[in-house]
Each structure stands twice: as C-alpha cells, then as structure tokens.
Amino acid sequence: MRQMLYRLMLLSVVMCVMPSLVSCSDDDNGVSTLPQIFIEKSHFTMAKGDVTILVTAEVPPVQDIRIPVRLGGSAVRDVDYTISDEGVVIKAGETTGSFIVSRIEESMPDDKLELFINLAEAPSGYCLGLVNYASINLLGKNGYVMSFMETAGTIDLDGEFKLKLYDMKGSMYRPKVEEIFEVEIDAEQSTAVEGEHFEMPEGHVIKYPANAREGILKVNMLKVEPGRDKIVFRLVDKDGYAVGANPEMTVTIKGPDNFSGTWQFDHFDFADVQMYEDWGMANIYPDKAPVASADDKMVLTGETYEKYAFTPQFGKDLAKYFGSGTRDVEFIKVDKEFKDQNGVNTNFTRLKVPGINISFSDTKQDIRDAQVAFNLIQSDGKEYLECWIGDWIPVYGEYGGDLSDWIYDDTYLWTMAPIRIYFTRVQ
Incomplete structure (x- = not known):
C-alpha cells in the first residue's frame, strides 16, 4: 500500500509538469521553441549530510529568475530534512542555480523515506524540460554506504581498485549475498578511451561477493599515450546504498616503469x-x-x-x-x-x-x-x-x-x- 502511495505521488508530480509543457508550446504540434529549464540529476540516495540539486537554463537570463519548487513524499520537512530554499535562483548571465537538501540525522527512522521535488512553473520566456523533477531516497538506520577505498590510483599492466561497504554507524558491512555495483566513466573529465587505452574485463561493474570485506573494480591497460591516460570512475546510485566519502576515483594509466x-x-x-x-x-x-x-x-x-x-x-x-x-x-x-x-x-x-x-x-x-x-x-x-x-x-x-x-x-x-x-x- 505504501509503495502504491509513492507511485501516486510521483505520478502527481509528473501530471503537475504536463500543463507547463503544454503552456510553453507555440504551435499546433506542441513543440516549444522556448529555452528549457531542467534539473541536472533526477535521482539521489542520501544517508547523512546533504545533496545539492542543480537546475540549468539552456539560455542565461538577462535578469535574475526564480523557479519555485514543490515538495512531496513520505519524508517530512524540518523533521527528516531541511531545504535551503523553496525555489532556485538563476542569476542574470548564468545558466545554473542550486538549492541544498540536508538530512536531520537525529530523527533518522529504521526504514528509508522518499522526497520528491519538482519545479513548479517556468518563468516567463522559458519552458520546463522533461527532467524537471528529482527523487531523493533518504536511507534509514538499516541502510548502507558505498565508497571507493582511495580517490586515486594507477595502472601498470592491470589494476584492481577496492570498494568498501559500511553500515550507518560506520562499521564495515559484509553483504549476505553477492552484490553488483555499477560504475560509470565521466567522459568529460576522462582523457583515456575505453577499447583503445584500457578495457574492463568484467564490464562496468564491481562484484562484491557474499561475506566479503571488499569488492574489486578491474581495469586492464591496452596502450599508454601521454595526455590520454586519465580515467574518472563514478559509483552509480544503487537502491539501499548511499555514496560515501569517495564516490569518484581517478585512475592514471602509466604502464610498467621504465628503468633505463x-x-x-x-x-x-x-x-x-x-x-x-x-x-x-x-x-x-x-x-x-x-x-x-x-x-x-x-x-x-x-x-x-x-x-x-x-x-x-x-x-x-x-x-x-x-x-x-x-x-x-x-x-x-x-x-x-x-x-x-x-x-x-x-x-x-x-x-x-x-x-x-x-x-x-x-x-x-x-x-x-x-x-x-x-x-x-x-x-x-x-x-x-x-x-x-x-x-x-x-x-x-x-x-x-x-x-x-x-x-x-x-x-x-x-x-x-x-x-x-x-x-x-x-x-
């Protein structure tokens, strides 16, 4: 029943968006030529601390604009979380604005809560993009944290990089069954090309065996090329897990040392x-x-x-x-x-x-x-x-x-x- 209510809430968020999309259409085909405003990332999992929601305008405004937001979900404001503002401001000449959602740790329940945020309406001269909402999974005391062990590493012929899991008290967690964690490559920050400079023999995943102390990300060197030797890995959101202190890892392909x-x-x-x-x-x-x-x-x-x-x-x-x-x-x-x-x-x-x-x-x-x-x-x-x-x-x-x-x-x-x-x- 609870899951059904969440789905209805999320559906209501989407339904709120639809009028805005229609209202900014300027022809019979429903296609808008107005610049869009959208949320950069639509899903977060949160244990402690805070997350920053980035809102982007395709075209910078000539004067400050404010986009109000609506809140929903099972999480209660000022009980389970606080929000820096009920709207986001994009300043004149800029393309991004942000607001911050912070966790209130003292009231953390055993089970997870959900928070839905959607942009309420577009300011004049803009329309809302399709991704104009975000969901935040607020983990309870029964949640877990995933984190790379290091923030940087190197590859000679091959490399193995460790992932660690922790419970909400900071103690090491060993899953009872094998868990699979996905990783993505930050294409903008990375200079090495998969298939040309490196390969991932097990794919873009970290396998964490049952009862293990760590999971391993495996990367093999294919070619060393100066200036094209950096890979930035990022942990992908996983239900029941929040990212910890090291959600990203930068790996440099150096090849074996030359002792000449x-x-x-x-x-x-x-x-x-x-x-x-x-x-x-x-x-x-x-x-x-x-x-x-x-x-x-x-x-x-x-x-x-x-x-x-x-x-x-x-x-x-x-x-x-x-x-x-x-x-x-x-x-x-x-x-x-x-x-x-x-x-x-x-x-x-x-x-x-x-x-x-x-x-x-x-x-x-x-x-x-x-x-x-x-x-x-x-x-x-x-x-x-x-x-x-x-x-x-x-x-x-x-x-x-x-x-x-x-x-x-x-x-x-x-x-x-x-x-x-x-x-x-x-x-």
Missing part, C-alpha cells in the same frame, strides 16, 4: 634478513654482509619496459651475484604482492636476468637465469631504483648462512628474506 638509465649504488637494506638473526631463528653471519660504494654502477638501456640491455659495473661483492658483461634482460611480470620498505604493498617489476650466481658467493658458483625485481620510488625528495634480490640461495658459513634451511619453495626468500639494494640515477 645509469644507476649508482646508494645503500643496502638487510632488515628482512637480519630479522632471522634478531629472533634467534637462524645464524645469518651479518658481519659477512656484502658491501658496495658509489663506484658500483649498472646501466639499463631500453626503449620499452619489455626488454633492456643490462651492463653491471660492480666491484667484488655485487659482482658475486650479478657477474660482469652486457646481456639482455626481459620483462616477466608486475608483481603486486611485495611490500615496500615501510611494509606497504607495492608493485615490483620482475626481470629475467641471465648469468646470475644465485649463491651470491665467490666460493660457490651456481650460474643460471634469475628473477630480479625493480621498483622506482620517491623518498625524501629523491628518486631511487629499488632492486629486490629474492632469487638467491645462501651458502652455509657465508652471508645468509642458515637461511638455506628455511627455503621451502622458490617464493620463500622473495617474500620473507629479500636483500634490498637502492640506487640513485646518475644525471
């Missing part, structure tokens, strides 16, 4: 390896850790991220691992499971480097192709090339020593005990 240049040694970070000694888990012989100086350099030359010529110019210790002589190195993949020096997940590019002594030793030779990971970072205003050595097998009695006992599979040292080497670019 001459790089000079800056410092080591042995923290991941040292942990085993500190916790009494293994003797790693820290006094035998490799050393290097600013004289240790390497050159990477390549026009794309897919292939480089690698020329190490290292002294004794780094040469134990990297050897000498120029060789071609190839892109393997972008790995998203590593953590940076601050423990934050980051993207590393794995390269296949031939001629590596994975023993990192001058007493034992075990030469083969190895995977070495690289990442460009900014720290204290400086650019660093972080080199991540996880494809190595320590030799007993030398640096890393007893870590050999912890190597359960090929991925263990990658994630648990990498040697990090930091280089700076030689200008």
Whole structure:
C-alpha cells in the first residue's frame, strides 16, 4: 500500500509538469521553441549530510529568475530534512542555480523515506524540460554506504581498485549475498578511451561477493599515450546504498616503469634478513654482509619496459651475484604482492636476468637465469631504483648462512628474506 502511495505521488508530480509543457508550446504540434529549464540529476540516495540539486537554463537570463519548487513524499520537512530554499535562483548571465537538501540525522527512522521535488512553473520566456523533477531516497538506520577505498590510483599492466561497504554507524558491512555495483566513466573529465587505452574485463561493474570485506573494480591497460591516460570512475546510485566519502576515483594509466638509465649504488637494506638473526631463528653471519660504494654502477638501456640491455659495473661483492658483461634482460611480470620498505604493498617489476650466481658467493658458483625485481620510488625528495634480490640461495658459513634451511619453495626468500639494494640515477 505504501509503495502504491509513492507511485501516486510521483505520478502527481509528473501530471503537475504536463500543463507547463503544454503552456510553453507555440504551435499546433506542441513543440516549444522556448529555452528549457531542467534539473541536472533526477535521482539521489542520501544517508547523512546533504545533496545539492542543480537546475540549468539552456539560455542565461538577462535578469535574475526564480523557479519555485514543490515538495512531496513520505519524508517530512524540518523533521527528516531541511531545504535551503523553496525555489532556485538563476542569476542574470548564468545558466545554473542550486538549492541544498540536508538530512536531520537525529530523527533518522529504521526504514528509508522518499522526497520528491519538482519545479513548479517556468518563468516567463522559458519552458520546463522533461527532467524537471528529482527523487531523493533518504536511507534509514538499516541502510548502507558505498565508497571507493582511495580517490586515486594507477595502472601498470592491470589494476584492481577496492570498494568498501559500511553500515550507518560506520562499521564495515559484509553483504549476505553477492552484490553488483555499477560504475560509470565521466567522459568529460576522462582523457583515456575505453577499447583503445584500457578495457574492463568484467564490464562496468564491481562484484562484491557474499561475506566479503571488499569488492574489486578491474581495469586492464591496452596502450599508454601521454595526455590520454586519465580515467574518472563514478559509483552509480544503487537502491539501499548511499555514496560515501569517495564516490569518484581517478585512475592514471602509466604502464610498467621504465628503468633505463645509469644507476649508482646508494645503500643496502638487510632488515628482512637480519630479522632471522634478531629472533634467534637462524645464524645469518651479518658481519659477512656484502658491501658496495658509489663506484658500483649498472646501466639499463631500453626503449620499452619489455626488454633492456643490462651492463653491471660492480666491484667484488655485487659482482658475486650479478657477474660482469652486457646481456639482455626481459620483462616477466608486475608483481603486486611485495611490500615496500615501510611494509606497504607495492608493485615490483620482475626481470629475467641471465648469468646470475644465485649463491651470491665467490666460493660457490651456481650460474643460471634469475628473477630480479625493480621498483622506482620517491623518498625524501629523491628518486631511487629499488632492486629486490629474492632469487638467491645462501651458502652455509657465508652471508645468509642458515637461511638455506628455511627455503621451502622458490617464493620463500622473495617474500620473507629479500636483500634490498637502492640506487640513485646518475644525471
């Protein structure tokens, strides 16, 4: 019965509009040549705070005009919401005006309410457009909020961007069944073109599995083109959900990092390896850790991220691992499971480097192709090339020593005990 009343209210709104549309017709066909006035967006879902209703005139007025509005629906003014004005003013020479609907949180009921707003009549010299009404779904205490986790992100080869759900108290919400959330692309703000620069393998949706902590928006890179690399995603209204703090997300298509240049040694970070000694888990012989100086350099030359010529110019210790002589190195993949020096997940590019002594030793030779990971970072205003050595097998009695006992599979040292080497670019 309640839903039927809402439909009747909405129908009455539309019926109120029809006389205005007819009255601004200037011929027998009912087609108006007068400029229209209309509402930019016709549907809103609101949890807390306020929403701004924009009203647009096709042609700017020569003097200020005021368009009155009518209110209807189950929501009660000054009990469930307030409105900044019962009309909207479009100033002379401008094309838009607005008014604000604010939620009164103290009186929020359990279930949702609805508010209908329509433009009552057009001022002289204008007619009302077809979209001259708006509906606002005012969520109750049983409603939910949807929000992107971040407002900005980047894509190398692919990107995954998180959506979070919350209840009206701000606690994380896990839906009992899978939910599908639609996203739209802001064509005016975006410069990248779908199908040319990027694709969305699951379509313009975010799938939020039952009982999950987050939903994922998936985007793949197709081409990197300077100046045409920005995508602005916006959450689409969904019944029962209001948009939260981050309704939009700007994504930049940058592609995998290109590491071309001459790089000079800056410092080591042995923290991941040292942990085993500190916790009494293994003797790693820290006094035998490799050393290097600013004289240790390497050159990477390549026009794309897919292939480089690698020329190490290292002294004794780094040469134990990297050897000498120029060789071609190839892109393997972008790995998203590593953590940076601050423990934050980051993207590393794995390269296949031939001629590596994975023993990192001058007493034992075990030469083969190895995977070495690289990442460009900014720290204290400086650019660093972080080199991540996880494809190595320590030799007993030398640096890393007893870590050999912890190597359960090929991925263990990658994630648990990498040697990090930091280089700076030689200008």
